[in-house]
Amino acid sequence: MGLISxxxxxQKVKKFLYSELIPGSVNSGRFVRTFDVVIxxxxxxxxxxxxxxxxxxxxxxVFDCRNSGNTNCGGFISNLALKKFSLLEGFLSLEHRNxxxxxxxxxxxxxxxFRTESNKKFVSFLPDNLNRYLLDSAIRCGCKFIPExxxxxxxxxxxxxxxxxxxxxxxxxxxxxxxxxxxxxxxxCEPLSREDLSIGFGYLVKGFPEKRFIKRFLKNRTGYLRIxxxxxxxxxxxxxxxCNSEGLKAELDIIIKQESHRLRPFRKWSTLIPxxxxxxxxxxxxxxxxxxxxxxxxxxxxFLTGDSLLYALWSAxxxxxxxxxxxxxxxxxxxxxxxxxxLIKAALNRKLFENRNLLETLIAAAQSSNTLSDILFQFxxxxxxxxxxxxxxxxxxxxxxxxxxxLSLPGKIKNCF
Numbered sequence: 257m258g259l260i261s262x263x264x265x266x267q268k269v270k271k272f273l274y275s276e277l278i279p280g281s282v283n284s285g286r287f288v289r290t291f292d293v294v295i296x297x298x299x300x301x302x303x304x305x306x307x308x309x310x311x312x313x314x315x316x317x318v319f320d321c322r323n324s325g326n327t328n329c330g331g332f333i334s335n336l337a338l339k340k341f342s343l344l345e346g347f348l349s350l351e352h353r354n355x356x357x358x359x360x361x362x363x364x365x366x367x368x369x370f371r372t373e374s375n376k377k378f379v380s381f382l383p384d385n386l387n388r389y390l391l392d393s394a395i396r397c398g399c400k401f402i403p404e405x406x407x408x409x410x411x412x413x414x415x416x417x418x419x420x421x422x423x424x425x426x427x428x429x430x431x432x433x434x435x436x437x438x439x440x441x442x443x444x445c446e447p448l449s450r451e452d453l454s455i456g457f458g459y460l461v462k463g464f465p466e467k468r469f470i471k472r473f474l475k476n477r478t479g480y481l482r483i484x485x486x487x488x489x490x491x492x493x494x495x496x497x498x499c500n501s502e503g504l505k506a507e508l509d510i511i512i513k514q515e516s517h518r519l520r521p522f523r524k525w526s527t528l529i530p531x532x533x534x535x536x537x538x539x540x541x542x543x544x545x546x547x548x549x550x551x552x553x554x555x556x557x558x559f560l561t562g563d564s565l566l567y568a569l570w571s572a573x574x575x576x577x578x579x580x581x582x583x584x585x586x587x588x589x590x591x592x593x594x595x596x597x598x599l600i601k602a603a604l605n606r607k608l609f610e611n612r613n614l615l616e617t618l619i620a621a622a623q624s625s626n627t628l629s630d631i632l633f634q635f636x637x638x639x640x641x642x643x644x645x646x647x648x649x650x651x652x653x654x655x656x657x658x659x660x661x662x663l664s665l666p667g668k669i670k671n672c673f
Contacts, residue, residue, distance in 0.1 A: 303390035306401075416429075416546065455496065532599075542554045546584070567599075
C-alpha cells in the first residue's frame with residue numbers, strides 16, 4: 257500500500273526553496289493561520305513525510321532550524337531502502353557514492369573483507385545532503401517550510417500551538433519527527449530514557465582510503481568503531497551505549513593519534529541514537545488523538561545493524577497513510593505490522609551480538625568461508641531481516657563448515673577438492 261509511485265526527477269538543488277516559506281510578520285508573535293498538519297523536524301523522516309503528504313494534495317508545514325544539530329557522522333543506504341524507496345535513486349544520481357569494500361573486524365583484529373557487486377550496492381552519504389534533497393523535493397510538491405527552531409508546544413482548546421522565537425502557529429495535528437531529543441515527544445509522553453540511548457562521537461577526516469566502509473567491534477565495549485568513506489572526506493567514530501560512554505572521546509583520540517600519519521581530522525561530530533534495551537519498548541503507542549511520533553522520535557532504529565535511514569523513511573510513509581485516511585491510531589497498527597517485529601527481534605538479540613566471543617568466532621570463520629562472509633555482510637549492511645539471516649545461516653551451515661575445513665587444509669590436500 258505504498259504512497260510513492262514516481263520518483264522526483266533528479267536535479268541538483270543548491271539551496272532551500274525559500275519562496276515557499278509561510279508568510280507572516282517576523283517577531284509579530286501573532287497567529288499566521290491554523291494548519292491541518294505541522295511536522296516538527298525536517299530531517300530524513302520529517303522531510304519525507306512532508307513529501308508523501310504533499311504528493312497526495314495536502315499542504316503540511318515543516319518546522320526545522322538547520323543549525324539545531326550536527327549530522328556529519330555519515331550514514332549508509334541499504335539495498336532494502338533502495339528497493340523500497342525509489343526517491344533514493346534520484347539522490348544517488350547526484351551523490352555517486354558507492355563503497356565497494358566492506359571491512360568487518362573482530363575485537364582482536366581478525367578481518368573479513370566483502371567486495372560488493374553491482375547488484376549489492378553499499379552507499380555512504382552525508383545526512384545533511386539527503387535531508388536537503390528530501391526537503392527540497394517536498395517543497396516542490398507543495399509542502400511549506402519554516403526554517404525556525406520550535407521552542408515550545410502546548411495544546412489549547414483542541415489545537416496545538418507551536419512557538420518559535422518569531423511566531424506562534426496553530427495546528428490540528430502535530431507530528432514529532434524531531435529526533436532523539438524530540439520536544440514533541442516530551443510534550444505528549446515520556447522522553448527516551450538514558451538506558452534506551454546510545455551515543456556516537458567522531459570526526460570528519462582526510463587521508464583515509466577511498467571506497468571503504470569499516471566496522472570494527474571493540475574489546476572492552478559493547479559498541480563499535482565505524483569509518484565511512486564519504487568521497488572528499490571520511491567519517492570516523494565510536495558508538496556505544498550512553499550509560500557506557502565514559503572515556504569514549506579519549507579512546508577515539510588514541511585511535512586517531514595512532515593513525516596520525518594518514519588521518520587528518522578537521523571537524524568533530526556527536527549524535528544520540530535510539531537503542532531500546534527491552535522489547536517491551538516497542539509495545540508503546542506512537543500516536544494519540546491529534547499527535548504522532550515517527551522516526552528517531554519514536555525510537556524506530558535497528559541498533560544491531562545501525563540502520564536508521566530505512567526506518568525513518570518507512571515510518572514517514574506509514575504515518576502519511578494514517579494521516580491521509582484520517583485515523584492517526586492506524587499508524588501504530590501499520591508500523592508494528594510492517595517492521596515492529598524486526599525491531600523487537602533486534603532488541604531481543606542485542607545481548608547475543610554484544611558477545612565478543614561469538615563475534616570473534618563468526619568473523620574468524622568468515623575468513624575461510626565466502627558463504628558466511630556474504631551472510632554477515634547482508635546482516636550488518638541491513639540488507640536482510642534477522643529471521644531471514646538466521647534461517648539462511650542454518651541452511652548454509654554444512655557448506656560453511658565444508659568451506660572452512662577445506663580452506664584450512666594443507667595446500668596439496670586442498671587441491672584435491
